[in-house]
Amino acid sequence: MTAVDGAGDAIPVEVHELTKSFGAVRAVDRLSFVARPGAVTGFLGPNGAGKTTTLRMLLGLVRPDHGTATIGGRRYAALERPTAVVGADLEAAAFHPGRTARDHLRVYAPRAGVDDRRCDEVLEQVGLADAAGRRVGGFSLGMRQRLGLATTLLGDPRVLVLDEPANGLDPEGIVWLRGFLRFLAGQGRTVLISSHVLGEVQATVDDVVIIAGGRLVHASPLGDLVALASRQVRVVTPDLAGLERLAAEHGWAATRTSDGMLLDDTTPAAVGAAAHTAHLELHGLAEEGASLEDVFLRLTARTEPAEPVRGGAA
């Protein structure tokens, strides 16, 4: 028995300097991060950021140009019984439409080292017990997501890798998924989920890894991302020219709005005092914390998406 095959183990996912180009497109660029056991890690980035490509490299489906991606220190393909260590779901609709949900699971059961009873068990776990005998061709997107999740759970893996698991789920389904993933992480499992919407996973994740254009732009506990949200002061005034002068005098970075300005890195007290001194008429003065989504957008907008590799062989 090697360490990674035992149940109850803490198995980190480690990505190191991972790089992959498709022709002229550098999909993933020297990406490094760690997803730790006992936590849900949100792997975030806009469309085309390289999330799926990274996960496919982690799972041995795509060969990296450089770098390594390991599970408990071993490459996926080197695991003795991979689906008993890592449960991965990459494609929402990857089912043979003619198979029933139970038969779909029975196909993958032998390699996960489990029997038919376990297939019914995981169907129960994801709330598909009633649909076990129905052909997958007639399933809704949400049901497919649940069946995909059931497939990942077959071998009772210590690591879960899910690509956009919330896609196609209704609000109730998202709440259910959140609770389920929190529960799995609470058992000490390593849960890595991708999404292109921070808001979708904000309430689920402990850590965030944010990429854009194939590169890492931010990795931290979720709380540190909140701290990144810089404070802004919203000012409403009929005298826009006066406000502009005031902002320039005090060196506040400012963004125009229709009826005033958003001022960065200052406080309502400072703005109010300055306006009073300058006899500037104010109609509104309020502090606004940028939402996490704003921070996410700002972080991912900084890097151009998927730049072509210049010169040389790709």
Place this chain on the structure above:
Amino acid sequence: MSEVLRMELRKVLTTRMWWLLALLLLGYMAFLGAAMAFSLSGAEGGATLTGDSSAPPLAERDVALSAYTLAASLGYVFPLVVGALSMTGEFRHQTITATLLAEPRRTRVLLAKLAAGLAVGLVHGVAGTLGAVLGGAPVLALRDQPLFLGDGEVLTQLVFSVLALAVWAVIGVGLGTLLTNQVAAVVVILAFTQFVEPILRLGLTAVSALEDVAKLLPGAAAEAMVGSSLYSASGLLDLLPRAGGTAVLLGYAALFAVLGRVTTLRRDIS
């Protein structure tokens, strides 16, 4: 390895295609077997389907053999397609991802698919061969001709008919691996088996220098494996000896499998 094989067998058994096609093959061969027995035995009965009475009459046993082993000459497209679908379906439904997650060692996946293909091919072999006999024998009986169903050579050829059809399914798996687009694979299979090979065989045979090349075509090799065929029984074409035909047919299976392994299965799956 046995787990991967069980995975592949379950994939086949949990879909309907394999037995639907086997049933269709059985029915189709029963029809053709009856028609063949009727037309070939008709020479002595005074009536032929084709009205062609210039060809020399066949010996009674050859008539029975021609009807009974029809599946190897005319029905092999069924196991070939079923074999190909086992791989093209994975790409069509993108289940190849789940398959390679369950078993990242790609050579093992291919070997398991070839073995599962052989198993399904045996079912098709039995269905096709049985169909031809079930269609042909009653017609011969109606014409008061001997059935030869206890004859050693006839039984041997029936067994090899089953085996040849099974090998066709294995060839299909390799072909599907090489040509993963399902529509393209089926079109190529239909075009090759229905038009290209028959025309090539007749064309190559007409040129005496190329006659030996015609024997190496997969359809000719399969008929050689069985030991008789429509063409050869009527003296139109020569075939390789049985061992040679078997070797050539297995060679095609190995060739496609290896080509599929070093092309499709070496690429990124994305």
